[in-house]
Every structure is written in C-alpha cells, then in structure tokens.
Amino acid sequence: MPGLRREEVALLAGVSSDYYIRLEQGRENSPSPQVVAAVAQALKLDAEATDHINRLCLAASQRPHDVGAVDVSRQLLRLMDGWEHTPAFVLGPALDVLAGNALATALHSGFDRFDNLARMVFADPAGREFYQEWERAAHSTVAEIRAAFGRDPESARIAEVVAELSAASEEFAGIWRLHEVKSKTQEGKHLRHPQVGDLHIEFAAFTVNGAPHQQLVVYQAEPASPTAAAFETLRTTATAAGSRQARTVMPVTDFAVHEN
Structure with a gap:
C-alpha cells in the first residue's frame, strides 16, 4: 500500500x-x-x-479448475438472435468473445477482429477511436482480467492472454502491475463507430446460468435517442449483408500490435 x-x-x-x-x-x-x-x-x-x-x-x-474453451449454449444463441435491436455477446474469463449477435458484430465492425476485448483495446489501433474514454476502458479491461485471474489462478487461457498482451503492449503491462480488480457489472460507455458516429450506451453483464465462467453482455440505447437511431442503421446494414444469426467466435492468440 x-x-x-x-x-x-x-x-x-x-x-x-x-x-x-x-x-x-x-x-x-x-x-x-x-x-x-x-x-x-x-x-x-x-x-x-x-x-x-x-x-x-x-x-x-x-480452487476452480481451468474450464478451457466451452461452447455457448444453443438456447443462448437463439436468445441473442431474437434481440435484433440490442447488441449482445458472450465473454469468457479472459475476455474472449465466444459469440455475438448480428448487431454486436456490426457495432464492432471497425476492429480488425471481434475476438477478444482486451486485444481490441490494447492491440488494435481502432480501440483508441472506438472507446472515447480509452484510459477508463483500458483500466477497466485489465481489472476485469485480474478479477477473473483471482477466480481461477490456474487458467491457462488467462495466463496466455496476460503474457501475450504484456509483451505486445507496454500500457497493458503497466496497468497489470497495478493489481486493480473490477468485475464487469453495469455502467455507461461513450463509443465512436466509424460509420454511425458517437454512441452513448448503457450496458449490463450477467453470469450465464449453467456456465458461470461465461458472461452475457448487453448494450442498450435510450429509446428515441441518436444512439438508438444509430443502432437501427447498423441493424439494417447487417440485415442487408445477410448477417442475422448469432455467431460463435474462436479465440485468436496472435496479439501483435498493429502499426498505424
């Protein structure tokens, strides 16, 4: 102290x-x-x-054993499919995106990959544009991984993500050394999408029943707000492109920082 x-x-x-x-x-x-x-x-x-x-x-x-990669249930995928106006995705303990519905995928379309939130914040240059309060997002992201590490210190996947991002990003390594702890709960976010502009969202995270190592994350916009209109634009674009069903995402382990 x-x-x-x-x-x-x-x-x-x-x-x-x-x-x-x-x-x-x-x-x-x-x-x-x-x-x-x-x-x-x-x-x-x-x-x-x-x-x-x-x-x-x-x-x-x-201590809990490392659960490894576990599929998202079909019921949850169908549930997210039904939320056409609400971005929703499922995270693993290391912030791997295990599945996301069409609107969530469209919302994160400015990134190279919608695969791991920590990689997207620290190793993708789009992260600094997408997260308008980048410093806050960076600290929150590392604190969430630190909290997950406390729940499962033997997790090979968490260790892998921490090691690779520590090597790829000095900022990640520095924040990791602070030992900040925070679980994903509920708060507001200010985002910027390359096509629809600035967004103000509220989000909530829920532990998945039957898969306590998974979290369902849901983004919401104030009704009749500019963000709600932007969500509708993204939904229409995603539908026109034929992306209507929730998709599973395989974790990617190449966390090399992209050069601008």
Missing part, C-alpha cells in the same frame, strides 16, 4: 513482519480467513479487492 511499509501493514494486521512478507511473496500457502480479513482492513481494500485476495488465498484443492 502506498505510504505504508511492510512492517506497518503487519503491525496493523496483527501479524509478524516475517509472516506478512511470506504472505506477500506467496510463500504462506493457507492463511486463515481472519488473517486475510485483517490484512485487507490494514490495506483499506474495498469489498471487491478483499474478495479477490480471499480467492487467491484459497488452498489449491479449493
């Missing part, structure tokens, strides 16, 4: 300095819930960060 030495954190948490150092370095395998709570309080962590370190401190036998 900035401003506090290890010895001071240990004192506030009621543990020895040696024990706290072992805990910080990952050499203390099974701290008690009381110790974890005391350290979180000493560091003045918020509820989400406290939950994150609690998950990290679980014994290895208690």
Whole structure:
C-alpha cells in the first residue's frame, strides 16, 4: 500500500513482519480467513479487492479448475438472435468473445477482429477511436482480467492472454502491475463507430446460468435517442449483408500490435 511499509501493514494486521512478507511473496500457502480479513482492513481494500485476495488465498484443492474453451449454449444463441435491436455477446474469463449477435458484430465492425476485448483495446489501433474514454476502458479491461485471474489462478487461457498482451503492449503491462480488480457489472460507455458516429450506451453483464465462467453482455440505447437511431442503421446494414444469426467466435492468440 502506498505510504505504508511492510512492517506497518503487519503491525496493523496483527501479524509478524516475517509472516506478512511470506504472505506477500506467496510463500504462506493457507492463511486463515481472519488473517486475510485483517490484512485487507490494514490495506483499506474495498469489498471487491478483499474478495479477490480471499480467492487467491484459497488452498489449491479449493480452487476452480481451468474450464478451457466451452461452447455457448444453443438456447443462448437463439436468445441473442431474437434481440435484433440490442447488441449482445458472450465473454469468457479472459475476455474472449465466444459469440455475438448480428448487431454486436456490426457495432464492432471497425476492429480488425471481434475476438477478444482486451486485444481490441490494447492491440488494435481502432480501440483508441472506438472507446472515447480509452484510459477508463483500458483500466477497466485489465481489472476485469485480474478479477477473473483471482477466480481461477490456474487458467491457462488467462495466463496466455496476460503474457501475450504484456509483451505486445507496454500500457497493458503497466496497468497489470497495478493489481486493480473490477468485475464487469453495469455502467455507461461513450463509443465512436466509424460509420454511425458517437454512441452513448448503457450496458449490463450477467453470469450465464449453467456456465458461470461465461458472461452475457448487453448494450442498450435510450429509446428515441441518436444512439438508438444509430443502432437501427447498423441493424439494417447487417440485415442487408445477410448477417442475422448469432455467431460463435474462436479465440485468436496472435496479439501483435498493429502499426498505424
């Protein structure tokens, strides 16, 4: 914690300095819930960060196993198909886009690939145009992956995405070192699409029943707003192009940064 030495954190948490150092370095395998709570309080962590370190401190036998690539259910694909006026897509823990409906695909058509949100933010030059508040999007994206890592520290896919983006983007690597934690919930976004211009959307993310490692993300526009009109333009374009059904997206692992 900035401003506090290890010895001071240990004192506030009621543990020895040696024990706290072992805990910080990952050499203390099974701290008690009381110790974890005391350290979180000493560091003045918020509820989400406290939950994150609690998950990290679980014994290895208690941690979830890496689920790997799992298909999106047909029922969910059909549900997204029915939302012709609403962009919707499904994310995996490493922010891989597992499936998206026609409007979601059209909304992200300015990117080289609609495959992984983290790659799109950090390794595709379109990201800085699409996300008008790019710094906010960048920190939020890394914090979401950090939260997923806390839920499944053994995930090979999360480790792969982190390693490749850390090598491809100094900005990703720098934010990753901050250890910020945040799960995708609900908030507004300001976006800019190359064809329809500026968009103001509200989004919500839902855990998929029966596949808790998947999240359904839904974008909404205020009725009768310019964004709603832009969505209709994108929908019409997608329909004319013959893209009407939700499609699955295979994760791509080449995260090399594109040159402008």
